[in-house]
Amino acid sequence: MRLRGxxxxxxxxxxxxxxxxxxxxxxxxxxxxPAPARTTGESPRGTPAPSPADPVSLPALMQREHTGSGLxxxxxxxxxxxxxxYAVTYEANGLTISGxxxxxxxxxxxxxxxxxxxxxDPDVYxxxxxxxxxxxxxxxxxxxxxxxxxxxxxxxxxDPDNDVNLRLGYTEDVIGAALALRNSGRPExxxxxxxxFGRSMGGGVVYNTLVVAPGLFDAxxxxxxxxxxxxxxxxxxxxxxxxxxxxEIEEKHGTPDQDPAFWRGVSPLTYADRVSEPLLxxxxxxxxxxxxxxxxxxxxxxxxxxxxxxxxxxxxxxxxFGPRWAAEMDVTEAFFARHLR
Numbered sequence: 001m002r003l004r005g006x007x008x009x010x011x012x013x014x015x016x017x018x019x020x021x022x023x024x025x026x027x028x029x030x031x032x033x034p035a036p037a038r039t040t041g042e043s044p045r046g047t048p049a050p051s052p053a054d055p056v057s058l059p060a061l062m063q064r065e066h067t068g069s070g071l072x073x074x075x076x077x078x079x080x081x082x083x084x085x086y087a088v089t090y091e092a093n094g095l096t097i098s099g100x101x102x103x104x105x106x107x108x109x110x111x112x113x114x115x116x117x118x119x120x121d122p123d124v125y126x127x128x129x130x131x132x133x134x135x136x137x138x139x140x141x142x143x144x145x146x147x148x149x150x151x152x153x154x155x156x157x158x159d160p161d162n163d164v165n166l167r168l169g170y171t172e173d174v175i176g177a178a179l180a181l182r183n184s185g186r187p188e189x190x191x192x193x194x195x196x197f198g199r200s201m202g203g204g205v206v207y208n209t210l211v212v213a214p215g216l217f218d219a220x221x222x223x224x225x226x227x228x229x230x231x232x233x234x235x236x237x238x239x240x241x242x243x244x245x246x247x248e249i250e251e252k253h254g255t256p257d258q259d260p261a262f263w264r265g266v267s268p269l270t271y272a273d274r275v276s277e278p279l280l281x282x283x284x285x286x287x288x289x290x291x292x293x294x295x296x297x298x299x300x301x302x303x304x305x306x307x308x309x310x311x312x313x314x315x316x317x318x319x320x321f322g323p324r325w326a327a328e329m330d331v332t333e334a335f336f337a338r339h340l341r
Contacts, residue, residue, distance in 0.1 A: 053265075054262060056165045056166065056168065056253065056262075056266070057262070057266055058208070058211060058212065058266060058267075058268065058270070058271055059265060061171065061172070061208075061212045062212060062271075062274075064093075064172075066092075066093060066172060066175045066176065066212075066213065067091070067093055067094075067176065067179065068090060068092050068093075068175065068176030068177060068179025068180040068182075068183065069090070069091050069179065069180055069183050070180065071088060071089075071090045071180040071181065071184040071186070072088060072089050072090070073086045073087075074088060074089065075087045077100065077128075081105065082104065082105060082140045083102045083103055083139040084102070084103050084105070085101070085102050085139075086100065086101050086103065087099075087100060087127065088100060088146065089155070090176060090177060091176065091180065092172055092173050092176020092179075092180070093172050095151055095157040095159065095176075096155075096156065096157045097148055097149060097150070097156045097157070097173050097176060097177070098127055098153075098154045098155035099128065099146060099147050099148045099154075100127055100128035100135070101144065101145065101146045101147070102135055102136075102138075102139035102143075102144070103139075103144055104140075104142050104188075106142075108144075108187055108188040109187060109189055109190035109191075110142055110143060110144045110188060110190060111142070111144070111190050111193035111194070111195065111336070111340040112143060112144040112145075112146060112181045112189050112190065112191075112193065112195070113138055113143045113144070113146070113195045113336070114146050114147075114148065114174055114177045114178055114181070114194065114195070114196050115131050115134060115135065115138075115145060115146065115147040115148070115197050115198070115202070116148065116170070116174050116196065116197070116198030116201075116202030116203075116205040116206060116209075117129065117130025117131050117147065117148075117199065117200075117201075117202050118201045118202050119200060120153075122153050125149070125153045125154060126154060127153075127154035127155060128147050128149070128154075130147070130199075131147060131197075131199060131202075133325065133329075134197065134199075134329070135147055137329055137333075138197075138333070141333050143195075143336070144181070144188060144189050146177055146181060148173050148174060148177045150169075150170045150173050151169050151170070151173055163245055163248075164248045164249055166249070166253075166266055168208070168266075170205050171209050171212055174198075174205055174209050175212065175213050175216060178194050178196070178213075178217060179216075181194055182194065193218060193340040194216075194218060195217055195218055195219045195220065195221070195336050195339070196209060196210075196217045196219075196220040196221070197220070197221045197223070197336075198222055198223065198225070199223040199224055200223070200224050200225065200226060200289070200290060200319065201226055202222075202223075202225075203223060203224065203225020203226060203281075203290075204225055204226040204227070204228065204233075206220050206222040207222065207225065207228050207268040207298065208268050210274075210275045210277055210279065211275060214274050214275060214277070215277075217277050218277060218339050218340050219277050219278050219279075219335065219336060219338075219339035219340060220277050220278075220279050221279075221280045221281075221282065221332050221335060221336075222279065222280070222281045222282070222298075223281075223282050223283075223321075223332075224283055224284065224287055224290050224319050224320070225281065225283070225290060225298070226294065227290070227294040227297075227298075228267055228268050228294065228297070228301070229267055229269070230263065230266050230267065231256045231263055232294070234249070236291075268298075269297075269298065272301045272302050272304070272305035272307065273305045273306075275302060277339075278308040278309070278310075278335075279307065279308065279309045280309075280310050280331075280332070280335045281295050281299055281309065281310065281312065282312045282314060282328055282331070282332070283295040283311070283312070283313055283314065284313075284314045284315075284317030284319065284324075285313055285314065285315050285316060286317060286318045287319045288318065288319070289319035290319060292313060296311065299311035312328070312331065
């Protein structure tokens with residue numbers, strides 16, 4: 001199923017703290033997603049009106065009409081025999097988001113990939129940082145590659161509440177990137193073939209996007225992803241460092257013990273039944289940044305919901321992959337080739 005023009009989808013969340021974060025579902029089977037809200041503004045006689053979703057939640061993003069447009073190519077940053085690299089901007093839910101885009105040489109239209117990078121301190125981040133190897137290789141393989149900078153990064157617009165609101169805005173930026181590609185009208189871009197590829201924190205963005213906007217992408221890859229439970233990311237990355245943001249988050253949203261419903265509502269595992277795209281998860285067995293158990297739990301939850309998910313554990317590889325990187329990229333390219341047809 002394809003979404004065009006706007007993506008009305010599911011709630012997305014991403015707690016990209018330190019190296020990012022996602023979800024907080026209950027143990028056991030994923031909960032069933034809420035039914036789509038009625039559009040008439042009225043409830044049937046005898047049926048109570050649905051309660052409004054917490055504005056910081058996946059259900060709130062599910063109910064939002066997402067927009068993405070205005071893809072603009074700026075300066076040429078590099079040109080080689082395989083592709084040209086551009087500075088770009090696009091609009092996502094009213095914000096201007098910057099990034100880079102590699103456009104292959106030759107006759108298009110080419111399938112497109114949105115790349116969602118891992119956590120990098122926005123104060124030191126520069127446009128396009130985070131996945132340079134993947135940007136180059138995937139463009140050489142014949143993909144238009146749009147690497148989003150996310151809000152609060154590089155030349156993107158600011159969102160001062162994004163961090164305390166679990167960085168859900170990054171999910172909106174990725175949805176906007178796909179819609180901007182589809183709506184661009186550029187002859188190089190095949191708007192009917194779009195994939196999503198995220199690493200580390202960006203892997204959490206992938207999970208969120210799949211439950212927020214099912215059908216927007218054709219396939220997705222999560223590479224060394226963070227936990228799909230935001231509280232685990234907080235406890236793993238931020239709390240040990242004494243990050244003051246933790247106190248702000250818990251003051252605003254409560255702890256998992258104080259408000260378990262809130263934390264379930266920001267976990268993509270709670271809404272695993274909404275996913276419609278095939279998903280590939282790649283994770284090294286020696287990853288000491290994002291534990292492999294996180295990916296095993298996420299894959300199990302998606303499988304239990306009947307979804308097409310493959311978890312590849314890569315022996316001996318750490319968080320960024322080294323000796324096996326090229327071989328795993330062969331797997332990634334083959335996966336996209338099968339599903340972006």
